[in-house]
Amino acid sequence: AQSVAQPEDQVNVAEGNPLTVKCTYSVSGNPYLFWYVQYPNRGLQFLLKYITGDNLVKGSYGFEAEFNKSQTSFHLKKPSALVSDSALYFCAVRDDLGGSQGNLIFGKGTKLSVKP
């Protein structure tokens, strides 16, 4: 069965410092991995995805994520955090096996708080 874990409910960083939001996954086949961000009173916005190829994926707003197959992780990173990055971040995974396993499974979300 597919699953996604975001071990931290909240991450606090100072503006200008690097940030990491953690995600680990479990799938039967090969993983397709996604990060989404949700600002207050808004829907989820796509940030980036890993399908195949280079393990380091670059996305919107200066975010990047690194796929690590041996650790089954896909942590979200940014070299220098902004106050405007404060939001709820969701990791999602789907299997490449198709059928209902192709539906996205979301983590419970990590609240990122960036202080000036």
Added chain:
Amino acid sequence: ETGVTQTPRHLVMGMTNKKSLKCEQHLGHNAMYWYKQSAKKPLELMFVYSLEERVENNSVPSRFSPECPNSSHLFLHLHTLQPEDSALYLCASSPREALGEQFFGPGTRLTVL
């Protein structure tokens, strides 16, 4: 703007009311989804439609009834809801079922009294 719109944005209803949520996508996608987002819980996939046919129903109570009249529109009909159904209901679309990233609407904040 993601190209997916939802109306209304906020809805308050009593347990005996009947209401409908509407979702519209202008992206030419063939798959549409309903999710329920409750506080401190992962997003729950409720329904999946592909080319206007329901392909997934994750054991959702019958008081939630989806309708997909065409590939651009998706409805969620609500009747005799319970207070625990209060949540943010999100609609999403993707080019095909289980392919590519999903694009989400802003959601409908539902409160059941």
